[in-house]
Amino acid sequence: MKKILLLSCMFAASIYSASAFTTVIVKDSISTNTHWTCDKQYQLQGYVYVTAGATLTIDAGCIIKGDKDSKGSLIIERNAKIMAMGTITSPIIFTSNQDAGSRTYGDWGGVILCGNAPTNWNGGTSTVEGGPRSKYGGTDPHDNSGEMHYVRIEFAGIAFSPNNEVNGLTFCSVGDATKIDHIQVSYSGDDSYEWFGGTVNAKYIVAFKGWDDDFDTDNGFQGKVQYGVGIRDNTADQSGSKGFESDSYQSGTYTGLTFDATMVTKPIFSNCTMIGATVNPGSTTVDPNFVAGAHIRRGSSISILNSVFAGWPCGLLLDESSSAFGSTIANAVSGELQFRNNIVCGNSNIPFVRDVMFVKDGARSLTPTTSWATDTITPFSPTFAGPISFLYTPSFHNKMYPTEQSSVFLGNPWNLTNPNLVPNSISPIVYATWKVGTATVVYDPTKPINLDTTGGMVNYNAPAVYPDFTTSKANDAFFDKTSYVGAFNGTGKTSDNWMKGWCEFDPNNADYSTACYVAPPIDYTGVSNIGNGSFASASVFPNPARMEARVSLDMKQNGNVKISVLDMTGKMVKEVFNGATTKGEQTFGFKTNDLSSGLYIISISSDNKVKTLKLSVIK
Numbered sequence: 001m002k003k004i005l006l007l008s009c010m011f012a013a014s015i016y017s018a019s020a021f022t023t024v025i026v027k028d029s030i031s032t033n034t035h036w037t038c039d040k041q042y043q044l045q046g047y048v049y050v051t052a053g054a055t056l057t058i059d060a061g062c063i064i065k066g067d068k069d070s071k072g073s074l075i076i077e078r079n080a081k082i083m084a085m086g087t088i089t090s091p092i093i094f095t096s097n098q099d100a101g102s103r104t105y106g107d108w109g110g111v112i113l114c115g116n117a118p119t120n121w122n123g124g125t126s127t128v129e130g131g132p133r134s135k136y137g138g139t140d141p142h143d144n145s146g147e148m149h150y151v152r153i154e155f156a157g158i159a160f161s162p163n164n165e166v167n168g169l170t171f172c173s174v175g176d177a178t179k180i181d182h183i184q185v186s187y188s189g190d191d192s193y194e195w196f197g198g199t200v201n202a203k204y205i206v207a208f209k210g211w212d213d214d215f216d217t218d219n220g221f222q223g224k225v226q227y228g229v230g231i232r233d234n235t236a237d238q239s240g241s242k243g244f245e246s247d248s249y250q251s252g253t254y255t256g257l258t259f260d261a262t263m264v265t266k267p268i269f270s271n272c273t274m275i276g277a278t279v280n281p282g283s284t285t286v287d288p289n290f291v292a293g294a295h296i297r298r299g300s301s302i303s304i305l306n307s308v309f310a311g312w313p314c315g316l317l318l319d320e321s322s323s324a325f326g327s328t329i330a331n332a333v334s335g336e337l338q339f340r341n342n343i344v345c346g347n348s349n350i351p352f353v354r355d356v357m358f359v360k361d362g363a364r365s366l367t368p369t370t371s372w373a374t375d376t377i378t379p380f381s382p383t384f385a386g387p388i389s390f391l392y393t394p395s396f397h398n399k400m401y402p403t404e405q406s407s408v409f410l411g412n413p414w415n416l417t418n419p420n421l422v423p424n425s426i427s428p429i430v431y432a433t434w435k436v437g438t439a440t441v442v443y444d445p446t447k448p449i450n451l452d453t454t455g456g457m458v459n460y461n462a463p464a465v466y467p468d469f470t471t472s473k474a475n476d477a478f479f480d481k482t483s484y485v486g487a488f489n490g491t492g493k494t495s496d497n498w499m500k501g502w503c504e505f506d507p508n509n510a511d512y513s514t515a516c517y518v519a520p521p522i523d524y525t526g527v528s529n530i531g532n533g534s535f536a537s538a539s540v541f542p543n544p545a546r547m548e549a550r551v552s553l554d555m556k557q558n559g560n561v562k563i564s565v566l567d568m569t570g571k572m573v574k575e576v577f578n579g580a581t582t583k584g585e586q587t588f589g590f591k592t593n594d595l596s597s598g599l600y601i602i603s604i605s606s607d608n609k610v611k612t613l614k615l616s617v618i619k
Contacts, residue, residue, distance in 0.1 A: 021515035030054055038062045038090070038369040038516040039504025043097055044072030044108065047132050052079035054147065061090035061516040065097035066108020067145075071158055072097075072108025073166060075167040076145055077134045078116055086150030086182070091502045095510075097520045099546075103155045103508045105211050106189025109166045110156035116143040117175040119197025120220035120253045120263035125297065126196070128172055129312045130158065130165055131608050133478060136172035139198040141222075143175025145164060150182045154507040155186035157211065159237075165190040168210070174200035176223060184208060184503050190237070191245075192230075195221040195267070201478055204228050204498055209416070210235040213245040214274065217302055219253060227487045228272035229499070231419055236277070236289035243274035243293045243312065247302040249325035256299045256326025264326065266301035268473050271480075272308070273421045275413045277348045279404050292317035292357070293344070296337065299326035303338035305474050308345070308429070308486040310404040310413065313354065315344035318387055320360035320380070329360075332390060333381045339391065341468045341485060343407050345401035353402050356391040391615040395494035398426070399465050417505050422497050423490035425542030428464030430490035435546060444546045446587045449483050491552070500589075528606050540602050544616035545592045551613075552604060553577060560605050563588055565615070566601040573600070592617050 005394065023041045031051045036042055038061035045067045050056045058064070066072035072613035074094075076082045086092040112128055116138030119126060125137035158166040162583040168188035173196065179604045180202040183193040192207035194216040214230035230243045248265035249256045256264055274293050277286050277300065293309035296302055297319030309315050320329050331337035344355045358372045365543030368536070372378040375386030384390040391398055401591055408428040423429040428440035432443040436457050443463050451466075452459040460569035471482045481488070489496045501519055504510055536552045551563055561581050565574035576590045595617045 005239055010411060016057075021109075027204050028248075030056055033157060034061075036062050036064070037471070041065065043067055044074055045072050046070040047075060047109070049075070049132075049134065050076045050080040052080065053075055053513055055081040055083060058085065059458075060087045060091055060092065061518060062151070063093045063095070063512050065512070066110075067097050067106045067162070067410050068158060071109045073112065073132065073150070073168075073233070075128065075132050075134050076114060077114045078114050078136065078138070081144065081146035082113065082148065084148040084151050086502070088150055088182075088207045089501045089519050090517060091150040091152050091182075091519060092206065093429055093505065093512060094151065094153045094156065096513060098155075100338040100509050103187070105187050106158045107192040107520065109158055110168050110170060112172065113145045113152055113165070113174045113178070114172045115174040116196040116221075117141045117200070118220060118263070119173045119175045120248070120260075121197075122252055122254065125221075128170070130515045131198075132214060134172075135248045137197060138173060139596065140175045141175055143173075144177035145174050145200075147179040148181075148183060148402070149179070150502050151406050151501075152184045152187045152504060152507070154187065154504075155189075156185070157190040157192075159190045160501075165212075167216070168192045169193050171195045171198055171200050171221075174198040176201055178326040180205070182502060185210065185501075186504070186507050188212075191216040194218065195223065197221055199223050201225065205229070206499060206503060207231070208235050209235065209502075210240050210241075212239060213234060214243045215245075215269070217244070217265055217267050217300070219247045219265065220248065220250075220267050223266050224476065225267065226271050226479055228269060228274075228608055229421065229487050230272070230274040231413070231421075232275060232290075234277045234287050236287040238289055240289055240291040240295075241287075242267070242291045242295045242317075243276065243304065244304065245295050246295075247298040248301040249298050249321065250302040251536060255324065259322075261326065264299060264301045264331070264336070266303070268303045268305065268476075269307065270305045270469075270474055271485065271487050272304065273410075274307065274309045274312070275419075275421065276310065277347070278313065278314035287314065289372065294339070295319060297321070297328055299328055299331065301331040301336040303340075303473045304342065304472075305338060306341045306389040306469075306482070308343045308483045309407065310343075310408065311346035314357045315354070315400075316356045316391060318356065318390070320358070329380050333383045336470070337475055338396075340396040340398065340471070341403065341466070342398050343465055343485060344391075346396065346404040356387040358561075372618040393519045394501040397466075401428075401599075418441065418551055419487070419505060420497065422488045423484070423486065425490060426494065426544065426546075427490055429484050429486055431542055432462060432464040440540070440547050440593070441486050442542075444550070444589075445483060445541075446552075447488075471529070491543075492543065493537070493552075533593065538604050538613065539612055540613050540615050544618045545616075546618055547593045548589055548591050549615060550587050550589045551604065553581070553588075553604070555581055555583050557585055558582050561586075562605045563601045564601075565590070565595075566603055567598075576602075
């Protein structure tokens, strides 16, 4: 039975809106179609169940607070739906009911979705971890639990006991008709995201300062995820914290030994950027409970492709199953488990670099410091002499760099109040040079990747580290075929950083004292807004430039444009373009190898409007 108690009106004001609103306390069950509107706030007390046949619709800008004392949680049961329809300017907020400055990990339970998609538990169903009554599992991979778009979940996640936890956002046998994108889970007291079986897909998901794992996949989960972000501070769980933790079999599940290999955990993640605690160059000590960027164990066949791992004690930890269950290493040898076209970097401020480690026979110490990493002492298959030969098989195109800050060049990954994971213009994610005869050619991101090295590389065009969407794992129509690895492109446009506007990186001090939340205006620092001229925006890339640079314009209409390079005295040293252009995005390239090192001005004029951009040239 649905129980809703209306409390007295409260008055609140913020710099974005000011309104009187009602707080609605929600308990027990929601058994009929229910609509939460953003002119009210909602408080979850205890386990709140949306039961079979009911749909909970949540408007953009709604603020829902989990009660700390009763560990309020929202559970969408099988055959129920959630329609959480946030927007980039008005995301839906699930957060703590504590005052600003007093919110912390595990203030409330979290959000749990249950569905009828397959799981590998014996009998095909199980009960949700952490105490809720709800069941999950079934035979419908295309089950529909609703939609979640532009949603933030903050200070949730409770570990009641080992292996008995509520996470920030939990998917239990959720089917692939469910639509999930633009989700941020922050300060979870356990895993930020966990999948128990199911087939649900997701794009644009952020795990920020979680306690345990960022992305935990279990019990036969077989969905797909693109554009995932994990950002850690120096807080880790005693069970061992990882970017990815992936298990398939355990007591009570199929074993994976004979004819049940179809029940294996085998999700596919592509274009993820996972930032660990050791990436900060100012870090002197790291919580010893941090383990690895990816810990693959217990017969999992997870595939992680086209991604970046920076600043973890170990990049990839391969963990062989006990003989009672299917083999993790056999999955790697067969190609069912893939780790390809990835960057592993930033392990240099620990005793020795551990890009990949290997444990077996049930050895699962919290950190991989006693694990094996050399090929000479750990042959584990006829195909690969050991973990290093697996990770760096040439056809897998994985790349190691000693540090992030001097090799991979992400914007500012260790600024935890305003993180920037977009690659700089000289990052190997978006930059490379090669010789064609005597000429030096620079990768052009406006053109498709071309790996043709014949004919003196005249057709070749690729960054130093490039993605691959031609394998059987990545050629699915779900995946955008990007030209870059990691979660972010580096074209110099504001749209590169898709976390801008709707994400919050200081939720403890965020003002949630008003109804109808509106995100602060997007910071357009560094973006060229031209006003009422013929074009809406302009950027120059790469910046700094070595051999050549390109000016990109977004033309609002046909018009005349003049682009010049000026030195710091205002003298024109190069004319890039002077003529008519057409509506749409236009790119104008020019050489910089004939310019001296230093700072230059790019002058762009159109319809009597003039815009200037700074360009640094380095040799």
